[in-house]
Amino acid sequence: xxxxxxxxxxxxxxxxxxxxxxxxxxxxxxxxxxxxxxxxxxxxxxxxxxxxxxxxxxxxxxxxxxxxxxxxxxxxxxxxxxxxxxxxxxxxxxxxxxxxxxxxxxxxxxxxxxxxxxxxxxxxxxxxxxxxxxxxxxxxxxxxxxxxxxxxxxxxxxxxxxxxxxxxxxxxxxxxxxxxxxxxxxxxxxxxxxxxxxxxxxxxxxxxxxxxxxxxxxxxxxxxxxxxxxxxxxxxxxxxxxxxxxxxxxxxxxxxxxxxxxxxxxxxxxxxxxxxxxxxx
Numbered sequence: 001x002x003x004x005x006x007x008x009x010x011x012x013x014x015x016x017x018x019x020x021x022x023x024x025x026x027x028x029x030x031x032x033x034x035x036x037x038x039x040x041x042x043x044x045x046x047x048x049x050x051x052x053x054x055x056x057x058x059x060x061x062x063x064x065x066x067x068x069x070x071x072x073x074x075x076x077x078x079x080x081x082x083x084x085x086x087x088x089x090x091x092x093x094x095x096x097x098x099x100x101x102x103x104x105x106x107x108x109x110x111x112x113x114x115x116x117x118x119x120x121x122x123x124x125x126x127x128x129x130x131x132x133x134x135x136x137x138x139x140x141x142x143x144x145x146x147x148x149x150x151x152x153x154x155x156x157x158x159x160x161x162x163x164x165x166x167x168x169x170x171x172x173x174x175x176x177x178x179x180x181x182x183x184x185x186x187x188x189x190x191x192x193x194x195x196x197x198x199x200x201x202x203x204x205x206x207x208x209x210x211x212x213x214x215x216x217x218x219x220x221x222x223x224x225x226x227x228x229x230x231x232x233x234x235x236x237x238x239x240x241x242x243x244x245x246x247x248x249x250x251x252x253x254x255x256x257x258x259x260x261x262x263x264x265x266x267x268x269x270x271x272x273x274x275x276x277x278x279x280x281x
Contacts, residue, residue: 024099024100024101024104024105024107024208024209025099025100025101025104025209025224026097026098026099026100026104026105026142026208026209026224027072027073027097027098027100027166027224027226027227028073028095028096028097028098028186028189028226028227029073029074029096029097029098029143029166029169029170030073030074030075030076030096030170031075031076031093031094031095031096031186031189031242032065032076032078032092032093032094033075033076033077033078033091033092033093033241033242033276034078034079034080034082034088034089034090034091034092034093035077035078035079035090035261035262035263035276036079036080036090036261036262037079037080037081038261038262039079039260039261039262039263040066040077040078040079040261041261042259042260042261043066043077043260043261043263044058044066046258046260047258048066048068048258048260048265049066052180052181052182053181053182053183054068054069054178054181054182054183055068055069055174055177055178055180055181055183056068056069056183063078063082063083063084064078064079064081064082064083065077065078065082066078068183069170069171069174069175069177069178070175070178070183070184070185070186070247071166071175071178071179071184071185072166072167072170072175072185073166073170073185073186073227074170074174074186075186075245078092089239091239091241091277092137092239092241093139093191093240093241093242094137094138094139094141095139095140095141095189095191095242096140096141096142096143097140097141097142097143097208098142098143098144098164098166098169099125099142099143099144099164100163100164100165100166101162101163101164102144102158102159102160102161102162102163102164103160104144105118105125105127105142105144105208106118106120106125106144108127108207108208110207111203111207113199113200113203115129115130115131115136115197115200116128116129116130116200116203116204116207117130120146121146122146122148122149123145123146123148123149124143124144124145124146124149125143125144125146126141126142126143127141127142127144127204127207127208128140128141128142129141129200129201129203129204130200131193131194131197131200131201131240132197132239132240133194133196133238139191139197139201139240140201140204140205142208143169145164145168145169150162150164150168153168154168179250181250182249182250182251182253183247183249183250183272184247184248184249184250185247185248186227186245186246186247187227187228187246187247187248187271188223188227188228188229188230188246189228189229189230189242189244189245189246190229190230190231190232190242190243190244190246191229191230191231191232191240191241191242191243192232192234192237192240192241192242192243192277193231193232193233193234193237193240194233194234194235194237194238194240195233195234195235197240198231198233201231202220202222202231205222205229206222208224209224210222210223210224210228210229211223211224213228218232218233218234219231219232219233220233228246230244241276241277242276243275243276243277244273244274244275244276245273245274245276246271246272246273247271247272247273247274248270248271248272249267249269249270249271249272251270252269252270253267253268253269253270253272254267254268255267255268255269262277263275263276263277
C-alpha cells in the first residue's frame with residue numbers, strides 16, 4: 001500500500017514539474033492555524049506573548065486571534081470559537097503567500113486542474129489551490145496587491161513594473177518592532193496532507209516558483225531559497241493542517257523546550273521549531 005501511495009505521489013510531482021513558473025518572486029506572508037482552546041490559552045499566557053520572545057499580541061476586533069509578528073511574515077493562531085457564530089475545526093489551516101512582482105500571477109499558465117484558480121479581487125488578485133474531499137477549502141493562496149490597495153495601504157505610487165517589499169503586505173512598524181525580539185521569521189512549514197491532494201498542491205507550489213528539493217518515504221520538500229514547504233502524506237489525513245513551524249531567531253539560544261498545551265517549541269542555536277502535531281504514519 002505504501003509503495004502504491006508513494007508511486008502516485010511521485011507521478012503527481014512528475015506532472016507538476018511540467019508547469020513552469022514565470023519570472024516572479026513569491027514568498028510566505030502569513031498563515032492561520034486553529035488550535036484547541038486550552039492550547040490557545042496556554043500560548044496567550046506564555047512567554048511567546050508576554051516577554052521578549054516575540055512581538056505578539058491578541059486581536060479582539062471582528063475576530064479573536066494571537067498574532068506573532070516576524071520581520072517579513074507572521075503567524076495567526078485561532079481557537080475554534082475565534083469567529084463569532086462559527087465553529088472552526090481544530091487543525092484548520094490557511095497559508096497565504098505574497099507576490100513581490102506586480103502583474104505577475106495573472107500571467108501564470110494555469111494547469112488544467114479545477115482545484116487551482118485565479119481571480120481578481122478589490123484589494124488583491126488571488127491564486128489558490130483547494131484541497132479536501134467532502135468540502136473543498138483553500139489551503140494555499142498567493143496574494144498580489146492591486147493598484148488601489150497598494151496606494152491606499154502603503155501611501156506609495158504604484159507602477160506596472162513595481163517590485164513589492166515584504167512589508168508592503170504587512171505593517172512596516174510592526175515588522176520593524178520585531179527586530180527587538182528573539183523571534184525573527186518563519187522559515188518553513190510542514191503540512192500534513194492526504195495523497196489525493198498531492199497533484200494539486202505540487203502543481204501549485206511549482207507554479208509559484210517552489211522547486212522540489214528532497215524526498216522522504218512519505219513526503220516531499222519544496223523550497224524557493226527563501227522559505228520551504230514540507231508535505232507529509234498520509235491516507236489518514238482528512239483535514240490538511242500545519243504540523244510543524246520552523247523559524248529563525250535573532251539571537252543564539254541554548255537548547256530548551258517550551259510546552260504550550262498540546263504543542264511544544266524547541267529552541268537550539270539560531271533556529272526553532274514549533275511542533276503542533278506529530279506526523280501520522
